[in-house]
Structure formats: structure tokens, C-alpha cells
Amino acid sequence: MNVLIIGSGAREHAIALKLHESQYCDKVFVAPGNAGTAKFGTTAAIDTHDFEELAKFATDFNIMMIVVGHENALVEGIHDYFQSSEYLKHILIIGPTKAGAQLEGSKDFCKAFFSKYNIPTAQYQTFTEDTYKDAVEYLRNHSYPAVIKADGLAAGKGVIIAQNFDEALDALEDLLRNKRFGKASSKVVIEEFLQGIEVSVFILTDGKEYVLLPEAKDYKRIGEGDTGLNTGGMGAISPVPFVTDEFMQKVKDRVIDPTLQGLQQENIPYTGFLFIGLMNVNGDPYVIEYNVRLGDPETEAILPRIKSDLFDLFTALHEHRLGSFKLEVDPRTAATVFLVSGGYPEGFEKGKEISGLDQVPEDVLVFHAGTKQDGDKLVNNGGRVIAVTALGDTMDEALAKANAAAETITWQDRVYRHDIGFDLRNPVKAK
Known part of the structure; x- marks a missing residue:
């Protein structure tokens, strides 16, 4: 089966890698992709907002599954667009309809949903x-x-x-x-403002049943010690030490179950990922936000820990087998460090040549985000440029490997945080 991934970041690179590894996936295409996704799939230079062109591409290349990585396409209704066409509706879409995407597309809608279904929030x-x-x-x-x-x-x-x-x-x-x-x-x-420590929880759901994916903690601020402006994400750790079985049971009972019940009561169909941004407040989960796709950079930390075939998981979603699907997860810790352009998240310069990728050890994963091939040179083409992920038996081991690899990758004015995971060495205890 041929699969089309929609998006151009490190998240889509990580998804492309996992699908490329699948024994069931014939060809992977990524639209619009980046310099890194080209290694695992064919790049299609199509704007994610151009549903008509995406539909034509899907028809021309016999696409049978579409994984929507980017939130904009979901909020704009790409699922609905394909469903409404007789010659496209057979394609399996990993991502909710426009109605479901409101959970991310409107924070006001989302907060009202929390209130209506007694989901703990600020x-x-x-x-x-x-x-x-x-x-x-x-x-x-x-x-x-x-x-x-x-x-x-x-x-x-x-x-x-x-x-x-x-x-x-x-x-x-x-x-x-x-x-x-x-x-x-x-x-x-x-x-x-909720005083506590954040964690990101992910499920893949058909609106009734779900598979719980590995959790992660991401780091939004540009500066060391969580200072400075918010970014799209500077790094992530998975698993999160304070997420005990007891804490996760509270998440299931107080957040996941009422969310799925609410979607059913609102007659909102939902087939895809749900990212639940939580704050652990004295051992109790409060929801900060929902995203209707995988997070970035969390994806780069959680997908390398999933041993199960990702394509098989997506198939289980559409065959309504999620309730019996046994997800196999690597017990090791994954640490992700994001390298960004100097000046990000405000003004930054593009076109700076990137070097040192050939020095990264084979057991460290490099996911491209804002990269571009310029002739024989690889250059930065965005604010967040490259995510580096390493696995280790401990968080410190994983971080040491990720930071060492990050140091070898350079371009003019590149920046990265050296303190990812700093707050998890003495974590808030969940009760």
C-alpha cells in the first residue's frame, strides 16, 4: 500500500522513517517534505493547503492511506474533502474531520468542551x-x-x-x-496559571477505542532553564519519570474516557491521534490543551520507542481493532534535542550551510525540519532545523548521546538548549 504523509517537519520525518521500516508499506510519499524525508520517501512539492492538488496526487500515485502530520490541513478540513469525493473516500485518513479538529483549532471551543464534560482544566x-x-x-x-x-x-x-x-x-x-x-x-x-509540571499524553483513537502511546515532556522556551520566548519546541524526553500507573489511571478516568464520551455525544467522528497537554498539579492531571495530531518535538522522542509496526497500528485504527492491539514499547529513555536558527523564534536568516551530519553516530537519529538541499549543500530553511534523538538505559545516558551528536552539527548562528530534562532529575511526584 502507498502512503502519503502531509507536512514538512521533523515529526513527518519520524513518521516517514517508521513507515519506511514497515513490511506492509510499499511506497512512502511526503508533501511537501524536506531534505531529510527524501531519504525514506518520495518528496512531493505540494502545498499542504492545496487539497485539490493533493487529491490529484493521491489519485495519480494510487495512495491508499494519508497521514496528516500538520494541524492546519486538519483544521481546514482535509479529511472532509477526501470523504466528500466518490473517488477519494476509500483512502484511509489518519486525522480527524474538521469538527473534531476544532479541539485544536479553537481554544474557546476546547475549553467549553472541557467544561461541558467535566474534564479538569484551568x-x-x-x-x-x-x-x-x-x-x-x-x-x-x-x-x-x-x-x-x-x-x-x-x-x-x-x-x-x-x-x-x-x-x-x-x-x-x-x-x-x-x-x-x-x-x-x-x-x-x-x-x-496552573502550578505544576507538564507532560504530553498521546492516544490513537477511532472515537471509541484507543491505544495509549508513550508519554513525553517537551520544552517550549528558547532559553536555558525555561526562559525566554515560547517556541515550537526545543526538545523532549520520553518516558517521563513522574508518570506512574496511578497517575495514568487518573488521566484515563478523568480525561481520556470523558473526552471520547463527549465526542460521541456531540456526534463528532474522530479517527486519528489526540495529543493531551497536561499539567501535573500535586499528582492530579489538568488539561492545558488538545492537539489533534502528534506533537513536535515529542514525536521524535516517542516514535523511536515504539517497536510495533506503525502501519499495522494505523490499519488497526481503521479496522476498529485498537481495543485488542498490543503496542510494544522500548523501555529505554529517548532524549530529543532541537537545533534552531539564531534569532528564532523571531527573525532569523536562512541559507546557512549545515555541516557535521556525517559525524553523528549510527545509533543516534537525526530528523530534519527546516532544511533544504541547495545544490550539493544542505542549508537551514526555517527556525527549527534539526532534531537529534538518542536512546539510553537512563535519561542522563540518552541526553549525553543526544547532546554530543548535536554539538557536531553546525551552521552559522545555530542554537540549542543544553539543559533538556533538567527538571526531571528531581521531578514532582505524582500521587
Whole structure:
């Protein structure tokens, strides 16, 4: 069977690698892909927003399965587009319909869903430009820190943690009045700051049954010690030490089960991944957000730990066999370190030649994100450029291998964090 992966990041590179390894997968295609995905699949230079061209490609190359890595295509309704066509609806889509994708596409919708189905989350209110004065008054009486979020998709950069009223007011002005993220910030969600430690939990579900994937913890801030601006992700660790069986049972009972029950009650079909961003608050899980696809950089940490055939897992999803699927997971720790362009997440320069990839040990995985082949040179072509993943019997062993490999990969002004996993050496204990 031929498979098309939609997206161009390190997540899609990791998915391409796993599908390339499958005994059941004939050919892998990636649209639009990057310089790294070309090693495991054929690159198709198609914009992820161009559903008509993607449909033509799927027909021309006998695509039978599409794995949607990128959230934009899901929120824009790629699943619905293929389902609505007689000659495309036979294609298996890994990713929810537009209705299900609202869980990521609108934070206001998601928070309302939490409230309706008693899923633990932070207290919140939503505001628009028309209720700007109410938002200011709400912030004036709010406790700090406060969390301010653009309602729509903002590439992982639409969340501001304001330490005081002045910072919150600046963020509100930037999002609502200056439209920093365009339509995505036409609404703003203001919520309480939860004190705890984050973890990302993933399931693959058909809307009723699900398979629980390895959990991970990612690191969003650009600077050491979790300082500076939010990014798309600077690294990840899997498994997470404080995620005990007892903690995970709470996640299943309080979050996963009511979420699937809510989707069924709302008549929202769902076939794909669900990323559950959690905060461990004194041993209790609170949901920060949902994503309707695999996370990045978490994917680069969790997929290398999955020993089961990924294509077989996707087939089980569409044959409604997830309840009996036994996922085999490597017990070792995976550590992922992301190398980014200097200046990211704000302004940065592209076209800088990348060197040192040939020095990376064979047992360390290198996933391309913002890379491009320029003649015989590999150059940076984005903010987050390369993810390096290593496995080890301990977290420290995995980190040592990942950091050593990261150091060998260089280009002008490249940056990476040396402290991924720093907070897990003395983790918050889950009860």
C-alpha cells in the first residue's frame, strides 16, 4: 500500500522513517517534505493547503492511506474533502474531520468542551475586540501569573504567560487589537496559571477505542532553564519519570474516557491521534490543551520507542481493532534535542550551510525540519532545523548521546538548549 504523509517537519520525518521500516508499506510519499524525508520517501512539492492538488496526487500515485502530520490541513478540513469525493473516500485518513479538529483549532471551543464534560482544566474566560474593556477589567482583578492565549492556530507561539497586569495588558493589546496572529487572535482566552509540571499524553483513537502511546515532556522556551520566548519546541524526553500507573489511571478516568464520551455525544467522528497537554498539579492531571495530531518535538522522542509496526497500528485504527492491539514499547529513555536558527523564534536568516551530519553516530537519529538541499549543500530553511534523538538505559545516558551528536552539527548562528530534562532529575511526584 502507498502512503502519503502531509507536512514538512521533523515529526513527518519520524513518521516517514517508521513507515519506511514497515513490511506492509510499499511506497512512502511526503508533501511537501524536506531534505531529510527524501531519504525514506518520495518528496512531493505540494502545498499542504492545496487539497485539490493533493487529491490529484493521491489519485495519480494510487495512495491508499494519508497521514496528516500538520494541524492546519486538519483544521481546514482535509479529511472532509477526501470523504466528500466518490473517488477519494476509500483512502484511509489518519486525522480527524474538521469538527473534531476544532479541539485544536479553537481554544474557546476546547475549553467549553472541557467544561461541558467535566474534564479538569484551568478556570478561564474568552474575550473579543468588542469586549476588550471587559478583558482589561478581568485582567485587573486576575491573579498572576496569568495565561493569555490566541484562540486559533499560532504555530505554538500564541501563548503568553504574563507575570503582572502590565505584561498582560501588552499581550492583550498585541493579540486582540494588533491582530498579531491575524484571525487566530480575533478571540483571546485568559486563564489561571496552573502550578505544576507538564507532560504530553498521546492516544490513537477511532472515537471509541484507543491505544495509549508513550508519554513525553517537551520544552517550549528558547532559553536555558525555561526562559525566554515560547517556541515550537526545543526538545523532549520520553518516558517521563513522574508518570506512574496511578497517575495514568487518573488521566484515563478523568480525561481520556470523558473526552471520547463527549465526542460521541456531540456526534463528532474522530479517527486519528489526540495529543493531551497536561499539567501535573500535586499528582492530579489538568488539561492545558488538545492537539489533534502528534506533537513536535515529542514525536521524535516517542516514535523511536515504539517497536510495533506503525502501519499495522494505523490499519488497526481503521479496522476498529485498537481495543485488542498490543503496542510494544522500548523501555529505554529517548532524549530529543532541537537545533534552531539564531534569532528564532523571531527573525532569523536562512541559507546557512549545515555541516557535521556525517559525524553523528549510527545509533543516534537525526530528523530534519527546516532544511533544504541547495545544490550539493544542505542549508537551514526555517527556525527549527534539526532534531537529534538518542536512546539510553537512563535519561542522563540518552541526553549525553543526544547532546554530543548535536554539538557536531553546525551552521552559522545555530542554537540549542543544553539543559533538556533538567527538571526531571528531581521531578514532582505524582500521587
